[in-house]
Amino acid sequence: MNYNIKKWIGILVILLLALGIAICIGAGLGAVSISPITTAKVLTHHFLQIPWLSSWSEMEKTIILDVRLPRIMVALLAGFALASAGVIFQALLRNPLADPFVIGVSSGAALGAVIAMAFRLPANYFGLSTIPIFSFLGGLGTILLIFTIAQTKGRIQSTTLLLAGVIVNAFFSAVIMFLVSVIDADNIQRFMLWMLGHLEIVESKSLIVVSLFLLLGWLVLWIYSRHLNVLSLGEESALQLGVDVERTQKIVFVAAALISGAVVSISGIIGFIGLMIPHIVRSFVGSDHRILLPAAGLSGAIFLILADTVARTIIAPTEIPVGVITALCGAPFFIYILRSKKWRGF
Numbered sequence: 001m002n003y004n005i006k007k008w009i010g011i012l013v014i015l016l017l018a019l020g021i022a023i024c025i026g027a028g029l030g031a032v033s034i035s036p037i038t039t040a041k042v043l044t045h046h047f048l049q050i051p052w053l054s055s056w057s058e059m060e061k062t063i064i065l066d067v068r069l070p071r072i073m074v075a076l077l078a079g080f081a082l083a084s085a086g087v088i089f090q091a092l093l094r095n096p097l098a099d100p101f102v103i104g105v106s107s108g109a110a111l112g113a114v115i116a117m118a119f120r121l122p123a124n125y126f127g128l129s130t131i132p133i134f135s136f137l138g139g140l141g142t143i144l145l146i147f148t149i150a151q152t153k154g155r156i157q158s159t160t161l162l163l164a165g166v167i168v169n170a171f172f173s174a175v176i177m178f179l180v181s182v183i184d185a186d187n188i189q190r191f192m193l194w195m196l197g198h199l200e201i202v203e204s205k206s207l208i209v210v211s212l213f214l215l216l217g218w219l220v221l222w223i224y225s226r227h228l229n230v231l232s233l234g235e236e237s238a239l240q241l242g243v244d245v246e247r248t249q250k251i252v253f254v255a256a257a258l259i260s261g262a263v264v265s266i267s268g269i270i271g272f273i274g275l276m277i278p279h280i281v282r283s284f285v286g287s288d289h290r291i292l293l294p295a296a297g298l299s300g301a302i303f304l305i306l307a308d309t310v311a312r313t314i315i316a317p318t319e320i321p322v323g324v325i326t327a328l329c330g331a332p333f334f335i336y337i338l339r340s341k342k343w344r345g346f
Helices: 003-028 036-048 058-093 105-118 130-150 158-182 185-196 204-223 225-231 235-240 245-267 273-285 289-313 322-339
Strands: none
Touching (some): 003 058, 003 289, 036 058, 058 204, 058 245, 105 130, 130 158, 130 204, 185 322, 204 289, 225 245, 289 322
8 A cells, every 4th residue: 555545544544533532522511511431422322323331311412412413513514614615725826815704705605694684584495494595695606706707818817816705705794784784683693693603503404405515515626636736836837737727726616615605504604714724734744635635624623613612611601602712713823824934935
């Protein structure tokens, strides 16, 4: 077996074990703390059908499986998708500060959610909650708008794409602030929590739909991981090596934007994961996107699960929006990237 493959398998196994530990920590900690051993027993009994002797109460089982685990699953999906999208945007735009928020996808998804709240649309369509549906459609519409703005003579330049994202982000933010001013008082608090990133228990149908979008989009990204390795050398070099640059850019950008919009529709706007995690993971595993993409995704899931655990427990029983925790970690990291000579040659 190739040395790199052995190394990659080892990295992924370690990250999967760390993810399992993070899930146990998140499921055990909260306003009511449950011991790590009991938490692990309940989870392994539920998922693996391991016949432990019954050593937990029905209340503990309910708290772990019905209250905390669904929220952990939302954090897992959101962290995985946002970190993966951050890897893609940074590679595609060759910019160390690119992430789903900068590109404008997050603000587009937020605009869709605000429209659903401001116009008091029906509670659900086709059995799915209205807000996630409109949030996802907002993210999808943002992708089409950015591509329309960024196209010049049928071609898309990376720099133009980034600037188009910044412009759309600024415009949508202004529209959001206007709509917030006309939202009734009952919905303002709900919206503000959503804007700050507040993981809530999501309907199983919505979670399944988002999971399918994430799986399909991520597989497309991984299939194109070799092309991303070549694109990181520059568009001219990629063309010389036989990569269809424009086609690859479109497919990869749409896939990354779709998985971002899908998870933002259920988690709200959670910043900095797409910025921080790719940089940290890249320093350990290197820049080969075949391993960087899954490693960053798993690391993002671990980070967001632990961040949400902190948000739920630091001043329990009061909860802090998880976006506040990620911002407190991400803002200093952002400054570090700007100041560090290490990243100026990205």
